[in-house]
Amino acid sequence: xxxxxxxxxxxxxxxxxxxxxxxxxxxxxxxxxxxxxxxxxxxxxxxxxxxxxxxxxxxxxxxxxxxxxxxxxxxxxxxxxxxxxxxxxxxxxxxxxxxxxxxxxxxxxxxxxxxx
Numbered sequence: 001x002x003x004x005x006x007x008x009x010x011x012x013x014x015x016x017x018x019x020x021x022x023x024x025x026x027x028x029x030x031x032x033x034x035x036x037x038x039x040x041x042x043x044x045x046x047x048x049x050x051x052x053x054x055x056x057x058x059x060x061x062x063x064x065x066x067x068x069x070x071x072x073x074x075x076x077x078x079x080x081x082x083x084x085x086x087x088x089x090x091x092x093x094x095x096x097x098x099x100x101x102x103x104x105x106x107x108x109x110x111x112x113x114x115x116x
Contacts, residue, residue, distance in 0.1 A: 004087040012105075017071050020102045059103075060104075060106075060107060061101050061102075061104060063107075064080060064083050064088065064101065064104065065080065065083060065111055066080050066081060066082060066106070066111060067079065067080060067110075067111020068080045068084060068107050068108075068109065068110055068113060069107070069109040069111075070088075070090070070105075070106065070107050070108060071104075071105055071108060072090070072099055072100075072103045072104055072105065073103045073104075073105050074103070076090070076092055076097065077092065077108065078090035078091055078092035079091050079092070079111075080099060080111065081096070086100060086101060087099065087100055087101065088100070088101055088104060112115040
């Protein structure tokens with residue numbers, strides 16, 4: 001037990017007073033450079049692509065119209081019959097669904113609109 005106390009005191013004594021010819025301490029920016037670099041890489045690899053996908057999804061949902069053939073998040077392939085503010089009415093074979101717009105993940109075919 002006395003030996004552990006002595007080691008602790010010696011460790012504190014050697015770090016308390018720097019020698020006259022000791023090299024200077026590195027700049028604080030250089031100490032945090034690896035952390036800053038990690039944050040920048042993390043942003044460009046993970047955050048930026050996710051934001052880009054979210055913008056594309058929002059753009060796709062804004063362009064959603066009646067007659068489009070879509071795929072939902074659960075894998076249902078259906079045709080859009082009506083688009084409301086937050087929900088979409090879908091028709092697949094003999095079934096009709098009302099799902100949220102956010103559950104539409106992809107537009108397979110754009111609907112054909114007949115204008116006269």
